[in-house]
Amino acid sequence: MASIPGSVYSALAHRLATYEGEVYPLHIGDTWMEPAVGCRMQDLTVEEYPGMHRYSSPQGLRGLLEAIAERMTLRTGLETKADSVLVAAGATGALGAVAGAIVEPGAEVLILAPYWPLISGIVRSFHGTPVPVPIIGSVESAAAAVETLDDLLTERTVALYLNTPNNPTGRTLPAPWLEALTGWARSNELWILADEVYEDYLYTGEHTYTRPLAPERTFSVHSFSKALGMAGNRCGYVVGPPEVMHELRKVSTHTFYSTPTAAQLAALRALEGAGDRWIAEARERYRELGMMAAEKLRVPPPEGSTFLFLDVSSKLDERGLVGFLEDCVERGLFVAPGPSFGPYPHHIRVCFTSAEPEVVERGVEVLARVLYG
Amino acid sequence: MASIPGSVYSALAHRLATYEGEVYPLHIGDTWMEPAVGCRMQDLTVEEYPGMHRYSSPQGLRGLLEAIAERMTLRTGLETKADSVLVAAGATGALGAVAGAIVEPGAEVLILAPYWPLISGIVRSFHGTPVPVPIIGSVESAAAAVETLDDLLTERTVALYLNTPNNPTGRTLPAPWLEALTGWARSNELWILADEVYEDYLYTGEHTYTRPLAPERTFSVHSFSKALGMAGNRCGYVVGPPEVMHELRKVSTHTFYSTPTAAQLAALRALEGAGDRWIAEARERYRELGMMAAEKLRVPPPEGSTFLFLDVSSKLDERGLVGFLEDCVERGLFVAPGPSFGPYPHHIRVCFTSAEPEVVERGVEVLARVLYG
Numbered sequence: 219m220a221s222i223p224g225s226v227y228s229a230l231a232h233r234l235a236t237y238e239g240e241v242y243p244l245h246i247g248d249t250w251m252e253p254a255v256g257c258r259m260q261d262l263t264v265e266e267y268p269g270m271h272r273y274s275s276p277q278g279l280r281g282l283l284e285a286i287a288e289r290m291t292l293r294t295g296l297e298t299k300a301d302s303v304l305v306a307a308g309a310t311g312a313l314g315a316v317a318g319a320i321v322e323p324g325a326e327v328l329i330l331a332p333y334w335p336l337i338s339g340i341v342r343s344f345h346g347t348p349v350p351v352p353i354i355g356s357v358e359s360a361a362a363a364v365e366t367l368d369d370l371l372t373e374r375t376v377a378l379y380l381n382t383p384n385n386p387t388g389r390t391l392p393a394p395w396l397e398a399l400t401g402w403a404r405s406n407e408l409w410i411l412a413d414e415v416y417e418d419y420l421y422t423g424e425h426t427y428t429r430p431l432a433p434e435r436t437f438s439v440h441s442f443s444k445a446l447g448m449a450g451n452r453c454g455y456v457v458g459p460p461e462v463m464h465e466l467r468k469v470s471t472h473t474f475y476s477t478p479t480a481a482q483l484a485a486l487r488a489l490e491g492a493g494d495r496w497i498a499e500a501r502e503r504y505r506e507l508g509m510m511a512a513e514k515l516r517v518p519p520p521e522g523s524t525f526l527f528l529d530v531s532s533k534l535d536e537r538g539l540v541g542f543l544e545d546c547v548e549r550g551l552f553v554a555p556g557p558s559f560g561p562y563p564h565h566i567r568v569c570f571t572s573a574e575p576e577v578v579e580r581g582v583e584v585l586a587r588v589l590y591g
Numbered sequence: 592m593a594s595i596p597g598s599v600y601s602a603l604a605h606r607l608a609t610y611e612g613e614v615y616p617l618h619i620g621d622t623w624m625e626p627a628v629g630c631r632m633q634d635l636t637v638e639e640y641p642g643m644h645r646y647s648s649p650q651g652l653r654g655l656l657e658a659i660a661e662r663m664t665l666r667t668g669l670e671t672k673a674d675s676v677l678v679a680a681g682a683t684g685a686l687g688a689v690a691g692a693i694v695e696p697g698a699e700v701l702i703l704a705p706y707w708p709l710i711s712g713i714v715r716s717f718h719g720t721p722v723p724v725p726i727i728g729s730v731e732s733a734a735a736a737v738e739t740l741d742d743l744l745t746e747r748t749v750a751l752y753l754n755t756p757n758n759p760t761g762r763t764l765p766a767p768w769l770e771a772l773t774g775w776a777r778s779n780e781l782w783i784l785a786d787e788v789y790e791d792y793l794y795t796g797e798h799t800y801t802r803p804l805a806p807e808r809t810f811s812v813h814s815f816s817k818a819l820g821m822a823g824n825r826c827g828y829v830v831g832p833p834e835v836m837h838e839l840r841k842v843s844t845h846t847f848y849s850t851p852t853a854a855q856l857a858a859l860r861a862l863e864g865a866g867d868r869w870i871a872e873a874r875e876r877y878r879e880l881g882m883m884a885a886e887k888l889r890v891p892p893p894e895g896s897t898f899l900f901l902d903v904s905s906k907l908d909e910r911g912l913v914g915f916l917e918d919c920v921e922r923g924l925f926v927a928p929g930p931s932f933g934p935y936p937h938h939i940r941v942c943f944t945s946a947e948p949e950v951v952e953r954g955v956e957v958l959a960r961v962l963y964g
Binding site for chain 2 (some may be wrong): 248263269
């Protein structure tokens with residue numbers, strides 16, 4: 219998904235060309251499940267929705283905006299109205315709209331690492347500078363996290379990006395950490411970009427929403443892609459302070475115009491009923507897969523998201539991480555290389571939901587053999 | 592569609608609130624026709640396309656890229672391969688990817704005016720400066736056009752944008768003009784952005800493609816939205832020099848990630864057969880509507896696109912264009928104000944395909960009465 223894994227794997231393409239066994243695509247962040255019945259493209263007809271292939275409002279369909287606002291109010295306890303919401307081309311489009319609105323050339327965005335690979339390129343696309351801040355798994359306390367941030371703060375810093383539940387680590391940021399981080403952002407007058415696309419996929423405890431902690435400066439980003447198995451539909455949303463949302467709409471209008479109308483109708487149908495059951499089922503299946511993968515790979519189980527992030531430094535030889543990836547590819551196994559997620563030259567990310575469960579299980583077993591013989 | 596008409600019309604919303612008659616939405620650039628049977632969302636099933644709601648490649652589906660390359664080769668006579676093509680979130684996403692790739696902060700893009708409203712904001716979104724160049728309908732010869740361009744060229748100029756068949760004027764740029772413009776761009780080492788989304792909608796003569804005239808520097812932009820009545824699907828594409836397309840993919844990946852998978856499948860089905868018949872039928876119906884509208888509005892018939900651009904200066908009173916728009920809105924009629932398209936404070940744009948033909952006809956009659964009593 220990021221350019222780095224792409225280039226690594228194109229260099230390995232020749233090895234795959236002669237490979238004839240089963241392939242395990244654990245490098246992709248996606249699901250094997252089809253979306254809920256009633257929320258698929260085939261369920262959307264021009265008879266029921268005349269004009270559904272035409273332009274719709276750049277902000278989003280009115281009904282969807284209102285359903286999202288209601289859901290956000292319910293989930294976060296913070297009264298949220300439709301004018302705080304922008305429906306966007308996935309979380310990517312949503313974060314692009316935020317970045318385009320707040321990043322002037324040379325502005326710096328602090329990015330808690332390890333991070334979702336695209337955030338770095340999103341900031342760069344609008345001529346900003348992403349500044350990775352290794353925190354998750356690196357520092358032990360919220361106070362230490364704040365100290366690390368203080369060291370990297372400059373007069374060009376405009377925002378702090380965080381992602382919880384976290385892609386790639388499978389960890390979550392505890393509530394006291396979020397309180398410390400948002401308090402620090404407030405005292406330094408920074409925007410907060412809270413990427414919460416895995417909010418529905420926690421395997422222990424409840425998700426803590428960031429926006430209620432600092433509603434005046436937080437853009438929270440959510441996605442039907444991850445929540446409902448609709449990544450190809452390109453539909454997500456961002457919720458933020460109503461008085462600045464028109465700045466985000468300017469950018470979204472000029473980078474993708476509007477979110478696909480059909481994708482919005484599918485999302486609305488999911489919010490209106492069929493989605494919750496699908497999510498509950500997906501969560502149980504994801505949880506089992508996460509437990510299975512963690513056990514076989516001898517790491518702690520994921521707290522959330524659909525990933526495990528493994529330090530494989532003890533298994534690297536003189537060929538480094540690329541050699542490790544080669545050894546995997548020769549067995550049909552693809553994993554995502556650590557450098558896509560920040561300064562992690564000795565890590566790999568594994569997605570435990572990107573293929574049918576039995577394929578994932580066999581892929582994890584292949585990886586376990588590479589790691590532990 | 593642009594921010595200017597939006598704000599004009601929100602100021603007029605109170606007048607519409609009490610209006611009870613028929614509404615004529617001739618300000619939107621869209622079609623009343625549903626897409627071809629076989630190319631609608633309801634025709635795309637998970638049984639036929641398993642995984643069709645998942646992520647697809649950021650560049651586009653392989654089959655669609657190849658079908659586009661083949662079509663471009665056939666239409667332009669210039670051998671085009673899939674590595675020259677990026678499928679994007681409509682022409683907006685396509686032009687955003689080009690702008691993001693070539694515009695550094697402060698770079699200037701010359702924009703032949705009148706122009707498609709969003710191009711200005713697209714350039715600004717990536718911190719560039721749009722420089723309108725009034726040409727279409729303003730200068731009489733290709734030589735005069737080049738002279739105007741020469742006057743506006745600076746050391747910060749990086750590209751020239753043109754749109755033919757033209758939104759909003761309904762005119763086309765003749766081949767000798769395109770030769771002169773591309774020659775001028777080449778001698779000044781500029782990129783060329785050729786927005787050709789109305790290539791299928793010419794009512795006289797043949798469309799001249801710009802890319803064969805300067806393939807080393809031209810990005811041509813095309814759209815399934817306009818060609819096939821799929822604006823809500825968000826699927827278009829850009830074709831350019833293969834050696835720079837990876838720069839465009841960086842931007843598209845980081846602003847909308849990929850074009851919706853279902854939209855790409857619908858586009859592919861259209862290219863494989865059902866689309867050509869639909870286009871032929873639409874072209875005939877659009878042609879008749881354009882003739883009808885031009886005759887009633889006492890202007891020359893459109894050469895292409897789905898618009899007429901009218902100078903209404905002789906009909907403006909001390910209230911200016913806003914007053915004119917008010918008079919229209921009081922009769923249920925919406926038209927797009929000239930300033931959205933460049934320095935045209937006394938023009939309006941009318942779309943003659945944005946509603947059912949009989950609604951368009953009645954709307955045009957309302958406008959004719961406003962104009963000519």
